Amino acid sequence: MAAISLTSLLISLPQQWQLICAVSLLLLTWSWWSSREGRLIKLPPGPSTLPLLGNLHQLGPLPHRALRDLARVHGPVMRLRLGRSPAVVLSSAATAWEALRGHDLDCCTRPVSAGTRRLTYDLKNVAFAPYGAYWREARKLLTLELLSARRVRAAWSARRDQVERLASTLRRAEGKPVALDEHVLRLSDEIIGTVAFGSIYGGDRFAQQNKSFQDAIDDVMEMLAGAGSSAEDLQLPRVMGRHVDRFTGFAARRERIFRQLDAFFETVIEQHLLDHHPNKRAENGGDLVDVLIDLWKNPRGAFTFTKDHVKAIIFSTFVAGIDTNAATILWAMSELVRNPRVLNKVQAEFRAAVGGGRQVQPDDMAKLSYLRMVVKETLRLHPPAPLLLPRETMRGIQVGGYDVPAKTRIYVNAWAIGRDPANWPDGPEEFNPDRFEATEVDLKGEHPILMPFGTGRRICPGMAMAMATVEFTLATLLFGFQWALPEGMVADDVSMEEQGSLICHRSTPLVLVPTLYRHGLDE
Known part of the structure; x- marks a missing residue:
């Protein structure tokens, strides 16, 4: 009778109140079920949640910092709700290693969102x-055709040309303050674009398309960083989520970005088809688009490749490479100008190893051991993706003695691990590359305390290409120029504030004064 009376009461209410009551009942049911689940298994501890939002309101503009602070209260294995999506944040080297390596096969997939599904042509990319x-299959293709050691070596010509173009710009600006950010971002974009698309990427006929494409990539990074921006991703009922995204304009913005990217990819593919020569790839291997078009036009094996696959893999190449390389170079230069001792030491190594009167060459890079320490230290303090890319458990696992159910997102706070006194007892917040002189810790995903590229099956496949670009660019900048702060500034005036959540950039431009190094005269 009570149930019948409650039903009659609900029916008698106005329609809007019926909706409010229905949503409230759903939330109460979900809350009861969540608490019941927690009693049946040993879930990790975590902060309290809000209805619908979960813990999204606690992330702030710099989630890696907010999550480090929360982990100090709740522990290195911390449970969150992002909207209604369950998540676990790992903030220690031991727990991250246990999940990513000990349970690699159990949590090596990616969570799917409405934004990534659309922007990656229904998840046809790699990342x-x-x-x-x-x-x-896609990762194998990308690794063999773009990111292998053979391709890294083949990319030296493009890399050298673009770095020399930057050096020429700096020589013309000698003695004047220069905002490095724009130049370094353009350098990273041009290197990846030339390697992936060939010489057409830098041509005049593509200038306007390049600008639109770069703007769209910036929008993509902002959208992918905005966890929970989409109501669909909050896991509201599907129809409700779609209506909310339309009302807020999120769906229209996502579609606009997609169409900008798609138009650029269409132009590039059409141009490659016009310029296609049967012997081109046999002679020099072709660029990435040549390889992808060949797979599309000449299918082999059971793997069906379409034009959308071509576009999705191109998208993955740019999203993974441009911002991460540029951010690392700029953070390294920021730390070096704030630490004159380290700057002088790394420049002395260059000049002793390379000699005066000539440019840095690819063969010189193996001699620059202290430069590699500088890059390691930069990535320790400033991993370009502070929370790495999230994984998702495919089945239940245990981490740190806690149960992590299937379909739970796994975030690794690489930024917190890189500054953890338990891993780096000697001044963890200080920039000191010398700490790597007596250790074999590297960046290849084999050491739990330093994993800026991740580890296991989902380790970043572009690691070799990224390191080659970052190291060669820094070598050229530091070998060919002396660097100073603008007049009136001292080291402590260099802002180290961050912005962004997916890729972490400097929040203000890095303005430095380059002076051409005249070998033999500036010793």
Whole structure:
């Protein structure tokens, strides 16, 4: 009778109140079920949540910092709700290693969002694709055709040309303050664009398309960083989420970005088809687009490749490479100008190893051991993706003695691990590359305390290409120029504030004064 009376009461209410009551009942049911689940298994501790939002309101503009602070209260294995999506944040080297290596196969897929699904042509790229047969084939292709040691060596010509172009710009600006950010971002974009698309990327006929494409990539990074911006991603009922995204304009913005990217990819593919020569790839291997078009036009094996696959893999190449390389170079230069002792030491190594009167060459890079320490230290303090890319458990696992159910997002706070006194007892917040002189810790995903590229099956496949670009650019900048702060500034005036959540950039431009190094005269 009570149930019948309650039903009659609800029916008698105005329609809007019926909706409010229905949503409230759903939230109460979900809350009861969540608490019941927690009693049945040993879930990690975590902060309290709000209805619908979960813990999104606690992330702030710099989630890696907010999550480090929360982990100090709740522990290195911390449970969150992002909207209604369950998540676990790992903030210690031991727990991250246990999950990413000990349970690699159990949590090597990616969570799917409305934004990534649309922007990656229904998850046909590499970075955001779920784990499975397609991802394995696509990653193998990307690794062999763009990111292998052979391709890294083949990219030296493009890399050298673009770095020399930057050096020429700096020589013309000698003695004047220069905002490095714009130049370094353009350098990173041009290197990846030339390697992926060939010489057409830097041509005049593509200038306007390049600008639109770069603007769209910036929008993509902002959208991907905005966890929970989409109502669909908050896991509201699907129809409700879509209506909310339309009302807020999120869906229209996502579609606009997608169409900008798609138009650029269409132009690039059409140009490659016009310029296609059967012997081109046989002679020099072609660029990435040549390889992808060949797979599309000449299918082989059971793997079906379409034009959308071509576009999705191109998208993955740019999203993974441009911002991360540029951010690392700029953070390294920021730390060096704030630490004259380190700057002088790394420049002395260059000049002793390379000699005066000539440019840095690819063969010189193996001699620059202290430069590699500088890059390691930069990535320790400033990993370009502070929370790495999230994984998702495919089945239940245990981490740090806690149960982590299937379909839980796994975030690794690489930024917190890099500053953890338990891992770095000697001044963890200080920039000191010398700490790597007596250790074999490297960046290749084999050491839990330093994993800026991740580890296991989902380790970043572009690591070799990224390191080659970052190290060669820094070598050229530091070998060919002396660097000073603008007049009236001292080291402590260099802002180290961050912005962004997916890729972490400097919040203000890095303005420095380059002076051409005249070998033999400036000793």
